[in-house]
Amino acid sequence: MKQEELQAIASQFKHPTGEKGIEMANMMNETNINMTHHSIQNLHIEEANTILELGHGNAGHVEFIFEQAENIKYYGLEMSELMFQEARQINRNYVSQKQAFFSIYDGNLIPFEENLFNKVFTVNTIYFWQEPEKLLSEIYRVLQPKGILCITFAEESFMKQLPFTQFEFELYSTEKAEILIEKTSFKIINKETLTEKVKSKTGELVDRAFTTLVLEK
Ligand SMILES: C[S@@+](CC[C@H](N)C(=O)[O-])C[C@H]1O[C@@H](n2cnc3c(N)ncnc32)[C@H](O)[C@@H]1O
Structure with missing residues:
Protein backbone atom coordinates (compact mmCIF):
# COMPACT_ATOMS: atom_id res chain seq x y z
CA MET A 1 0.00 0.00 0.00
CA LYS A 2 1.21 3.51 -0.82
CA GLN A 3 2.30 5.94 1.91
CA GLU A 4 -0.61 8.30 1.07
CA GLU A 5 -3.11 5.47 1.48
CA LEU A 6 -1.67 4.53 4.87
CA GLN A 7 -1.74 8.19 5.91
CA ALA A 8 -5.41 8.40 4.86
CA ILE A 9 -6.31 5.35 6.97
CA ALA A 10 -4.50 6.83 9.99
CA SER A 11 -6.38 10.13 9.54
CA GLN A 12 -9.72 8.31 9.50
CA PHE A 13 -8.91 6.60 12.81
CA LYS A 14 -7.89 9.93 14.31
CA HIS A 15 -10.74 11.99 12.90
CA PRO A 16 -13.43 10.10 10.94
CA THR A 17 -14.97 12.19 8.11
CA GLY A 18 -17.19 11.67 5.04
CA GLU A 19 -18.67 8.41 3.68
CA LYS A 20 -15.49 6.48 4.53
CA GLY A 21 -15.70 7.83 8.09
CA ILE A 22 -19.11 6.25 8.67
CA GLU A 23 -17.86 2.88 7.38
CA MET A 24 -14.73 3.18 9.48
CA ALA A 25 -16.75 4.00 12.61
CA ASN A 26 -19.02 0.96 12.13
CA MET A 27 -15.97 -1.26 11.70
CA MET A 28 -14.24 0.27 14.76
CA ASN A 29 -17.29 -0.14 16.99
CA GLU A 30 -17.51 -3.81 16.03
CA THR A 31 -13.80 -4.64 16.22
CA ASN A 32 -13.24 -2.74 19.46
CA ILE A 33 -16.40 -3.75 21.33
CA ASN A 34 -14.51 -6.10 23.64
CA MET A 35 -12.10 -3.33 24.63
CA THR A 36 -15.01 -0.93 25.13
CA HIS A 37 -16.91 -3.38 27.34
CA HIS A 38 -13.74 -4.01 29.36
CA SER A 39 -13.33 -0.29 30.00
CA ILE A 40 -17.00 0.09 30.99
CA GLN A 41 -16.94 -2.94 33.31
CA ASN A 42 -13.88 -1.57 35.10
CA LEU A 43 -15.83 1.61 35.93
CA HIS A 44 -18.16 -0.39 38.22
CA ILE A 45 -21.09 1.83 37.31
CA GLU A 46 -23.61 2.34 40.10
CA GLU A 47 -27.12 3.73 40.32
CA ALA A 48 -27.41 7.44 39.46
CA ASN A 49 -23.80 7.72 38.20
CA THR A 50 -22.93 10.49 35.76
CA ILE A 51 -20.50 9.18 33.15
CA LEU A 52 -18.30 10.90 30.59
CA GLU A 53 -16.70 9.25 27.55
CA LEU A 54 -14.04 10.87 25.37
CA GLY A 55 -13.92 9.77 21.72
CA HIS A 56 -16.98 7.49 21.53
CA GLY A 57 -16.90 7.05 17.74
CA ASN A 58 -20.41 6.06 16.57
CA ALA A 59 -21.34 5.22 20.21
CA GLY A 60 -23.05 1.95 19.30
CA HIS A 61 -22.12 0.71 22.80
CA VAL A 62 -24.13 3.25 24.81
CA GLU A 63 -27.00 0.81 25.33
CA PHE A 64 -24.55 -1.48 27.18
CA ILE A 65 -23.78 1.37 29.60
CA PHE A 66 -27.45 1.87 30.40
CA GLU A 67 -27.72 -1.86 31.18
CA GLN A 68 -25.21 -1.47 34.04
CA ALA A 69 -27.43 0.41 36.53
CA GLU A 70 -30.56 2.52 36.89
CA ASN A 71 -30.87 6.26 36.54
CA ILE A 72 -27.53 6.88 34.79
CA LYS A 73 -26.60 9.93 32.78
CA TYR A 74 -24.10 9.55 29.91
CA TYR A 75 -22.14 12.42 28.33
CA GLY A 76 -20.11 11.86 25.16
CA LEU A 77 -17.40 14.19 23.83
CA GLU A 78 -15.94 13.96 20.33
CA MET A 79 -13.66 15.99 18.09
CA SER A 80 -15.29 14.65 14.93
CA GLU A 81 -18.51 16.37 13.81
CA LEU A 82 -19.41 13.21 11.88
CA MET A 83 -19.09 10.99 14.98
CA PHE A 84 -21.12 13.50 17.01
CA GLN A 85 -23.93 13.27 14.40
CA GLU A 86 -23.74 9.47 14.09
CA ALA A 87 -23.79 9.01 17.87
CA ARG A 88 -26.82 11.29 18.27
CA GLN A 89 -28.67 9.41 15.52
CA ILE A 90 -27.86 5.91 16.83
CA ASN A 91 -28.77 6.93 20.40
CA ARG A 92 -31.69 9.23 19.51
CA ASN A 93 -34.01 7.61 22.08
CA TYR A 94 -31.58 8.21 24.94
CA VAL A 95 -30.99 11.75 23.65
CA ILE A 110 -13.35 19.71 28.66
CA PRO A 111 -16.42 21.97 28.47
CA PHE A 112 -17.89 20.96 31.85
CA GLU A 113 -17.72 22.25 35.40
CA GLU A 114 -15.50 20.63 38.01
CA ASN A 115 -16.54 17.57 40.07
CA LEU A 116 -19.41 16.75 37.68
CA PHE A 117 -18.67 13.10 36.85
CA ASN A 118 -18.46 9.92 38.92
CA LYS A 119 -16.79 7.99 36.11
CA VAL A 120 -14.85 8.85 32.94
CA PHE A 121 -13.59 6.45 30.28
CA THR A 122 -11.90 6.49 26.90
CA VAL A 123 -11.02 3.72 24.45
CA ASN A 124 -8.49 3.91 21.63
CA THR A 125 -8.02 7.67 21.84
CA ILE A 126 -4.80 8.08 23.87
CA TYR A 127 -2.77 7.71 20.66
CA PHE A 128 -4.20 11.01 19.40
CA TRP A 129 -4.05 13.21 22.52
CA GLN A 130 -2.26 16.43 21.60
CA GLU A 131 -1.22 17.32 25.15
CA PRO A 132 -1.68 14.20 27.28
CA GLU A 133 -0.79 15.73 30.66
CA LYS A 134 -3.10 18.69 30.12
CA LEU A 135 -6.00 16.50 29.03
CA LEU A 136 -5.50 14.27 32.09
CA SER A 137 -5.58 17.34 34.34
CA GLU A 138 -8.84 18.37 32.66
CA ILE A 139 -10.33 14.92 33.31
CA TYR A 140 -9.11 15.19 36.92
CA ARG A 141 -10.85 18.53 37.26
CA VAL A 142 -14.26 17.30 36.07
CA LEU A 143 -14.15 14.07 38.16
CA GLN A 144 -15.57 13.99 41.67
CA PRO A 145 -13.15 13.15 44.50
CA LYS A 146 -12.61 9.33 44.43
CA GLY A 147 -14.00 9.35 40.87
CA ILE A 148 -12.67 6.71 38.46
CA LEU A 149 -11.03 7.10 35.05
CA CYS A 150 -10.51 4.05 32.78
CA ILE A 151 -8.11 4.39 29.87
CA THR A 152 -8.14 1.47 27.44
CA PHE A 153 -5.66 1.13 24.61
CA ALA A 154 -4.08 -1.51 22.38
CA GLU A 155 -0.49 -2.25 23.35
CA GLU A 156 2.35 -0.75 21.32
CA SER A 157 3.73 -4.27 20.68
CA PHE A 158 0.57 -5.02 18.64
CA MET A 159 -0.07 -1.57 17.18
CA LYS A 160 3.41 -1.11 15.73
CA GLN A 161 2.80 -4.08 13.41
CA LEU A 162 0.01 -2.11 11.68
CA PRO A 163 1.62 -0.13 8.85
CA PHE A 164 -0.63 2.95 9.18
CA THR A 165 0.28 3.59 12.86
CA GLN A 166 3.53 5.22 11.72
CA PHE A 167 1.32 8.23 10.88
CA GLU A 168 -0.75 10.25 13.40
CA PHE A 169 -0.45 7.69 16.23
CA GLU A 170 1.57 8.01 19.46
CA LEU A 171 1.81 4.40 20.63
CA TYR A 172 1.78 3.35 24.29
CA SER A 173 3.01 0.33 26.19
CA THR A 174 1.61 -0.12 29.72
CA GLU A 175 4.93 1.13 31.14
CA LYS A 176 4.88 4.28 29.00
CA ALA A 177 1.27 5.00 29.98
CA GLU A 178 2.16 4.53 33.67
CA ILE A 179 5.03 7.01 33.34
CA LEU A 180 2.55 9.53 31.89
CA ILE A 181 0.07 8.93 34.75
CA GLU A 182 2.79 9.38 37.36
CA LYS A 183 3.18 12.98 36.14
CA THR A 184 -0.45 13.67 37.12
CA SER A 185 -2.39 13.65 40.42
CA PHE A 186 -4.16 10.37 39.57
CA LYS A 187 -3.52 7.19 41.55
CA ILE A 188 -3.28 3.94 39.56
CA ILE A 189 -5.53 1.47 41.39
CA ASN A 190 -5.63 -1.35 38.86
CA LYS A 191 -4.27 -2.37 35.47
CA GLU A 192 -5.16 -5.35 33.36
CA THR A 193 -3.78 -6.55 30.03
CA LEU A 194 -5.82 -9.05 28.03
CA THR A 195 -5.19 -10.71 24.69
CA GLU A 196 -8.02 -11.21 22.23
CA LYS A 197 -8.33 -12.51 18.68
CA VAL A 198 -9.13 -9.91 16.06
CA LYS A 199 -9.47 -10.21 12.30
CA SER A 200 -6.54 -8.76 10.37
CA LYS A 201 -6.92 -6.90 7.05
CA THR A 202 -6.17 -10.14 5.22
CA GLY A 203 -8.88 -12.02 7.14
CA GLU A 204 -6.84 -14.25 9.46
CA LEU A 205 -7.18 -14.04 13.25
CA VAL A 206 -4.33 -12.35 15.10
CA ASP A 207 -3.67 -11.78 18.83
CA ARG A 208 -4.24 -8.24 20.06
CA ALA A 209 -3.04 -7.26 23.53
CA PHE A 210 -4.90 -4.39 25.14
CA THR A 211 -4.75 -2.73 28.53
CA THR A 212 -7.16 -0.92 30.81
CA LEU A 213 -5.62 1.38 33.41
CA VAL A 214 -7.98 2.17 36.27
CA LEU A 215 -7.18 5.51 37.92
CA GLU A 216 -8.67 7.24 40.96
CA LYS A 217 -8.87 10.93 41.72
C1 LIG B 1 -9.77 5.10 16.84
S1 LIG B 1 -11.31 5.90 17.12
C2 LIG B 1 -11.96 4.96 18.50
C3 LIG B 1 -13.44 5.02 18.63
C4 LIG B 1 -14.00 4.11 19.75
N1 LIG B 1 -13.67 4.62 21.05
C5 LIG B 1 -13.49 2.70 19.58
O1 LIG B 1 -12.61 2.28 20.35
O2 LIG B 1 -13.95 2.03 18.65
C6 LIG B 1 -10.82 7.41 17.89
C7 LIG B 1 -11.96 8.36 18.12
O3 LIG B 1 -11.55 9.33 19.06
C8 LIG B 1 -11.79 10.62 18.57
N2 LIG B 1 -10.72 11.47 19.14
C9 LIG B 1 -9.47 11.68 18.69
N3 LIG B 1 -8.79 12.46 19.55
C10 LIG B 1 -9.62 12.71 20.59
C11 LIG B 1 -9.52 13.44 21.80
N4 LIG B 1 -8.42 14.12 22.14
N5 LIG B 1 -10.60 13.48 22.61
C12 LIG B 1 -11.74 12.83 22.28
N6 LIG B 1 -11.90 12.14 21.15
C13 LIG B 1 -10.85 12.07 20.33
C14 LIG B 1 -11.82 10.50 17.06
O4 LIG B 1 -12.64 11.49 16.49
C15 LIG B 1 -12.37 9.09 16.86
O5 LIG B 1 -13.78 9.09 16.75
Whole structure:
Protein backbone atom coordinates (compact mmCIF):
# COMPACT_ATOMS: atom_id res chain seq x y z
CA MET A 1 0.00 0.00 0.00
CA LYS A 2 1.21 3.51 -0.82
CA GLN A 3 2.30 5.94 1.91
CA GLU A 4 -0.61 8.30 1.07
CA GLU A 5 -3.11 5.47 1.48
CA LEU A 6 -1.67 4.53 4.87
CA GLN A 7 -1.74 8.19 5.91
CA ALA A 8 -5.41 8.40 4.86
CA ILE A 9 -6.31 5.35 6.97
CA ALA A 10 -4.50 6.83 9.99
CA SER A 11 -6.38 10.13 9.54
CA GLN A 12 -9.72 8.31 9.50
CA PHE A 13 -8.91 6.60 12.81
CA LYS A 14 -7.89 9.93 14.31
CA HIS A 15 -10.74 11.99 12.90
CA PRO A 16 -13.43 10.10 10.94
CA THR A 17 -14.97 12.19 8.11
CA GLY A 18 -17.19 11.67 5.04
CA GLU A 19 -18.67 8.41 3.68
CA LYS A 20 -15.49 6.48 4.53
CA GLY A 21 -15.70 7.83 8.09
CA ILE A 22 -19.11 6.25 8.67
CA GLU A 23 -17.86 2.88 7.38
CA MET A 24 -14.73 3.18 9.48
CA ALA A 25 -16.75 4.00 12.61
CA ASN A 26 -19.02 0.96 12.13
CA MET A 27 -15.97 -1.26 11.70
CA MET A 28 -14.24 0.27 14.76
CA ASN A 29 -17.29 -0.14 16.99
CA GLU A 30 -17.51 -3.81 16.03
CA THR A 31 -13.80 -4.64 16.22
CA ASN A 32 -13.24 -2.74 19.46
CA ILE A 33 -16.40 -3.75 21.33
CA ASN A 34 -14.51 -6.10 23.64
CA MET A 35 -12.10 -3.33 24.63
CA THR A 36 -15.01 -0.93 25.13
CA HIS A 37 -16.91 -3.38 27.34
CA HIS A 38 -13.74 -4.01 29.36
CA SER A 39 -13.33 -0.29 30.00
CA ILE A 40 -17.00 0.09 30.99
CA GLN A 41 -16.94 -2.94 33.31
CA ASN A 42 -13.88 -1.57 35.10
CA LEU A 43 -15.83 1.61 35.93
CA HIS A 44 -18.16 -0.39 38.22
CA ILE A 45 -21.09 1.83 37.31
CA GLU A 46 -23.61 2.34 40.10
CA GLU A 47 -27.12 3.73 40.32
CA ALA A 48 -27.41 7.44 39.46
CA ASN A 49 -23.80 7.72 38.20
CA THR A 50 -22.93 10.49 35.76
CA ILE A 51 -20.50 9.18 33.15
CA LEU A 52 -18.30 10.90 30.59
CA GLU A 53 -16.70 9.25 27.55
CA LEU A 54 -14.04 10.87 25.37
CA GLY A 55 -13.92 9.77 21.72
CA HIS A 56 -16.98 7.49 21.53
CA GLY A 57 -16.90 7.05 17.74
CA ASN A 58 -20.41 6.06 16.57
CA ALA A 59 -21.34 5.22 20.21
CA GLY A 60 -23.05 1.95 19.30
CA HIS A 61 -22.12 0.71 22.80
CA VAL A 62 -24.13 3.25 24.81
CA GLU A 63 -27.00 0.81 25.33
CA PHE A 64 -24.55 -1.48 27.18
CA ILE A 65 -23.78 1.37 29.60
CA PHE A 66 -27.45 1.87 30.40
CA GLU A 67 -27.72 -1.86 31.18
CA GLN A 68 -25.21 -1.47 34.04
CA ALA A 69 -27.43 0.41 36.53
CA GLU A 70 -30.56 2.52 36.89
CA ASN A 71 -30.87 6.26 36.54
CA ILE A 72 -27.53 6.88 34.79
CA LYS A 73 -26.60 9.93 32.78
CA TYR A 74 -24.10 9.55 29.91
CA TYR A 75 -22.14 12.42 28.33
CA GLY A 76 -20.11 11.86 25.16
CA LEU A 77 -17.40 14.19 23.83
CA GLU A 78 -15.94 13.96 20.33
CA MET A 79 -13.66 15.99 18.09
CA SER A 80 -15.29 14.65 14.93
CA GLU A 81 -18.51 16.37 13.81
CA LEU A 82 -19.41 13.21 11.88
CA MET A 83 -19.09 10.99 14.98
CA PHE A 84 -21.12 13.50 17.01
CA GLN A 85 -23.93 13.27 14.40
CA GLU A 86 -23.74 9.47 14.09
CA ALA A 87 -23.79 9.01 17.87
CA ARG A 88 -26.82 11.29 18.27
CA GLN A 89 -28.67 9.41 15.52
CA ILE A 90 -27.86 5.91 16.83
CA ASN A 91 -28.77 6.93 20.40
CA ARG A 92 -31.69 9.23 19.51
CA ASN A 93 -34.01 7.61 22.08
CA TYR A 94 -31.58 8.21 24.94
CA VAL A 95 -30.99 11.75 23.65
CA SER A 96 -34.69 12.59 23.51
CA GLN A 97 -35.19 11.13 26.99
CA LYS A 98 -32.33 13.35 28.25
CA GLN A 99 -30.30 10.37 29.43
CA ALA A 100 -27.50 10.79 26.86
CA PHE A 101 -25.87 14.09 25.86
CA PHE A 102 -23.36 14.48 23.03
CA SER A 103 -21.06 17.47 22.36
CA ILE A 104 -18.03 18.43 20.31
CA TYR A 105 -14.88 19.82 21.90
CA ASP A 106 -11.32 20.73 20.88
CA GLY A 107 -9.66 17.65 22.38
CA ASN A 108 -7.96 19.69 25.09
CA LEU A 109 -10.40 21.67 27.24
CA ILE A 110 -13.35 19.71 28.66
CA PRO A 111 -16.42 21.97 28.47
CA PHE A 112 -17.89 20.96 31.85
CA GLU A 113 -17.72 22.25 35.40
CA GLU A 114 -15.50 20.63 38.01
CA ASN A 115 -16.54 17.57 40.07
CA LEU A 116 -19.41 16.75 37.68
CA PHE A 117 -18.67 13.10 36.85
CA ASN A 118 -18.46 9.92 38.92
CA LYS A 119 -16.79 7.99 36.11
CA VAL A 120 -14.85 8.85 32.94
CA PHE A 121 -13.59 6.45 30.28
CA THR A 122 -11.90 6.49 26.90
CA VAL A 123 -11.02 3.72 24.45
CA ASN A 124 -8.49 3.91 21.63
CA THR A 125 -8.02 7.67 21.84
CA ILE A 126 -4.80 8.08 23.87
CA TYR A 127 -2.77 7.71 20.66
CA PHE A 128 -4.20 11.01 19.40
CA TRP A 129 -4.05 13.21 22.52
CA GLN A 130 -2.26 16.43 21.60
CA GLU A 131 -1.22 17.32 25.15
CA PRO A 132 -1.68 14.20 27.28
CA GLU A 133 -0.79 15.73 30.66
CA LYS A 134 -3.10 18.69 30.12
CA LEU A 135 -6.00 16.50 29.03
CA LEU A 136 -5.50 14.27 32.09
CA SER A 137 -5.58 17.34 34.34
CA GLU A 138 -8.84 18.37 32.66
CA ILE A 139 -10.33 14.92 33.31
CA TYR A 140 -9.11 15.19 36.92
CA ARG A 141 -10.85 18.53 37.26
CA VAL A 142 -14.26 17.30 36.07
CA LEU A 143 -14.15 14.07 38.16
CA GLN A 144 -15.57 13.99 41.67
CA PRO A 145 -13.15 13.15 44.50
CA LYS A 146 -12.61 9.33 44.43
CA GLY A 147 -14.00 9.35 40.87
CA ILE A 148 -12.67 6.71 38.46
CA LEU A 149 -11.03 7.10 35.05
CA CYS A 150 -10.51 4.05 32.78
CA ILE A 151 -8.11 4.39 29.87
CA THR A 152 -8.14 1.47 27.44
CA PHE A 153 -5.66 1.13 24.61
CA ALA A 154 -4.08 -1.51 22.38
CA GLU A 155 -0.49 -2.25 23.35
CA GLU A 156 2.35 -0.75 21.32
CA SER A 157 3.73 -4.27 20.68
CA PHE A 158 0.57 -5.02 18.64
CA MET A 159 -0.07 -1.57 17.18
CA LYS A 160 3.41 -1.11 15.73
CA GLN A 161 2.80 -4.08 13.41
CA LEU A 162 0.01 -2.11 11.68
CA PRO A 163 1.62 -0.13 8.85
CA PHE A 164 -0.63 2.95 9.18
CA THR A 165 0.28 3.59 12.86
CA GLN A 166 3.53 5.22 11.72
CA PHE A 167 1.32 8.23 10.88
CA GLU A 168 -0.75 10.25 13.40
CA PHE A 169 -0.45 7.69 16.23
CA GLU A 170 1.57 8.01 19.46
CA LEU A 171 1.81 4.40 20.63
CA TYR A 172 1.78 3.35 24.29
CA SER A 173 3.01 0.33 26.19
CA THR A 174 1.61 -0.12 29.72
CA GLU A 175 4.93 1.13 31.14
CA LYS A 176 4.88 4.28 29.00
CA ALA A 177 1.27 5.00 29.98
CA GLU A 178 2.16 4.53 33.67
CA ILE A 179 5.03 7.01 33.34
CA LEU A 180 2.55 9.53 31.89
CA ILE A 181 0.07 8.93 34.75
CA GLU A 182 2.79 9.38 37.36
CA LYS A 183 3.18 12.98 36.14
CA THR A 184 -0.45 13.67 37.12
CA SER A 185 -2.39 13.65 40.42
CA PHE A 186 -4.16 10.37 39.57
CA LYS A 187 -3.52 7.19 41.55
CA ILE A 188 -3.28 3.94 39.56
CA ILE A 189 -5.53 1.47 41.39
CA ASN A 190 -5.63 -1.35 38.86
CA LYS A 191 -4.27 -2.37 35.47
CA GLU A 192 -5.16 -5.35 33.36
CA THR A 193 -3.78 -6.55 30.03
CA LEU A 194 -5.82 -9.05 28.03
CA THR A 195 -5.19 -10.71 24.69
CA GLU A 196 -8.02 -11.21 22.23
CA LYS A 197 -8.33 -12.51 18.68
CA VAL A 198 -9.13 -9.91 16.06
CA LYS A 199 -9.47 -10.21 12.30
CA SER A 200 -6.54 -8.76 10.37
CA LYS A 201 -6.92 -6.90 7.05
CA THR A 202 -6.17 -10.14 5.22
CA GLY A 203 -8.88 -12.02 7.14
CA GLU A 204 -6.84 -14.25 9.46
CA LEU A 205 -7.18 -14.04 13.25
CA VAL A 206 -4.33 -12.35 15.10
CA ASP A 207 -3.67 -11.78 18.83
CA ARG A 208 -4.24 -8.24 20.06
CA ALA A 209 -3.04 -7.26 23.53
CA PHE A 210 -4.90 -4.39 25.14
CA THR A 211 -4.75 -2.73 28.53
CA THR A 212 -7.16 -0.92 30.81
CA LEU A 213 -5.62 1.38 33.41
CA VAL A 214 -7.98 2.17 36.27
CA LEU A 215 -7.18 5.51 37.92
CA GLU A 216 -8.67 7.24 40.96
CA LYS A 217 -8.87 10.93 41.72
C1 LIG B 1 -9.77 5.10 16.84
S1 LIG B 1 -11.31 5.90 17.12
C2 LIG B 1 -11.96 4.96 18.50
C3 LIG B 1 -13.44 5.02 18.63
C4 LIG B 1 -14.00 4.11 19.75
N1 LIG B 1 -13.67 4.62 21.05
C5 LIG B 1 -13.49 2.70 19.58
O1 LIG B 1 -12.61 2.28 20.35
O2 LIG B 1 -13.95 2.03 18.65
C6 LIG B 1 -10.82 7.41 17.89
C7 LIG B 1 -11.96 8.36 18.12
O3 LIG B 1 -11.55 9.33 19.06
C8 LIG B 1 -11.79 10.62 18.57
N2 LIG B 1 -10.72 11.47 19.14
C9 LIG B 1 -9.47 11.68 18.69
N3 LIG B 1 -8.79 12.46 19.55
C10 LIG B 1 -9.62 12.71 20.59
C11 LIG B 1 -9.52 13.44 21.80
N4 LIG B 1 -8.42 14.12 22.14
N5 LIG B 1 -10.60 13.48 22.61
C12 LIG B 1 -11.74 12.83 22.28
N6 LIG B 1 -11.90 12.14 21.15
C13 LIG B 1 -10.85 12.07 20.33
C14 LIG B 1 -11.82 10.50 17.06
O4 LIG B 1 -12.64 11.49 16.49
C15 LIG B 1 -12.37 9.09 16.86
O5 LIG B 1 -13.78 9.09 16.75
